[in-house]
Each structure stands twice: as C-alpha cells, then as structure tokens.
Amino acid sequence: GAGVSQSPSNKVTEKGKDVELRCDPISGHTALYWYRQSLGQGLEFLIYFQGNSAPDKSGLPSDRFSAERTGGSVSTLTIQRTQQEDSAVYLCASSPHGLASLGTQYFGPGTRLLVL
C-alpha cells in the first residue's frame, strides 16, 4: 500500500526565496504532522493537523513558516523569505488517530531543503 509521500525530495533555493513543501498522507489518516531535522539536531515538532485544522501553531519556528491542509488530505508547508538556518530535512507523518493519539505515526521520506 502507498505510504506517506513528500515532494520535492530535494530542494535547493536562494536566500530570500519562498518554498513550498508538499505532503501526501496515507489515505484515510486523519492526523498529519510536520517535523524538521536540522544537521546535528534531533527532530523538532512543527505543527499538527487534525482534519483540516491546526489547533496549535506555536511550534512553527517563525512567522515566515505557515502550513495548511485541504480536504483532510494533502498538506503544504510554506517557508517565506528563506534563510540559511532553514536548511534541514522536513519530515511529514500521518496517523489514523486524532487528538490524544495512541497510534503509530508513519513517516514520509522527507524533503531535503538547502538554502544558499
């Protein structure tokens, strides 16, 4: 069966440009998560969607980061005016369970973002 997919797999951009990262969760999964993994750092939780809504956006690193989810499926993470410190692997995960999740999160392969 299809797992979580993310696109692009790699993205190189110039400082100051906007980028959009896409996540396709496993069909039927109601919960969707975005994480960031910077070089030498652990995975950092960014934002969570239950359906189309994101109850808590406080994990986003700055107001240059935004995310949306439409139709309870695909999600996009947008980074405006990218900075070099935004370079990282951005991972998406989905889960069949919602709030108070008791279930396994299934991860996509990630998007490797490099800001020059």
Next chain:
Amino acid sequence: KQEVTQIPAALSVPEGENLVLNCSFTDSAIYNLQWFRQDPGKGLTSLLLIQSSQREQTSGRLNASLDKSSGRSTLYIAASQPGDSATYLCAVKAAGGGADGLTFGKGTHLIIQP
C-alpha cells in the same frame, strides 16, 4: 518541557552481539513511547510502540521496555546483524490530549561490523 535523551550517541559492535540502547525522558506524563530507525537519506521506520500502560513490546529480535515512573526505556537487539546498522530514535507522545507531536531524542548511531 519534555526532554528525551539517548545514550550512547554512537555504538559500534561486532556482528552477533546482543546490545541495549537507552532512552530517558524527563516528564513521565506520556501516552506512549515509540522506537524508530532511520537509514541514511531515508525517512523513519517505526519499530515498536509501547503504550503508557504497557511494560514492553517485542518484534522479532527487538524488545523494548518502558518504565514510565522512572522515565526510562530500553531497546534490546538480539543477535545483531550488519543490516541493523542505522540511527535509532526514541520518541514520546505527551499525555493530556494536547496537539503536540512527538518529542524525539537525538538518536543512537549504531554500526554492526560484519
């Protein structure tokens, strides 16, 4: 704020050895704890999920234990193989019905020498 620590940061052992990876967390109010493996350039693969009410989970050569009150978990790998080489990540899900994601440790980079 929940913090997850994994020890050791790196480990290299000969093939066939049994080994233990350690994970500790500062806030015992968790829903579950999950062990993942991450291969270079790849996403995360879930290995074992232990609910807060459980003490251990087993899958093949892997056994994970959870002592919630002391904030500790161990991942035991029996009869290690070169294919087990990867980074192993421990993550906890906070209790309380909040919208938080998982809190991860920085991982243990494991190399199994053939």
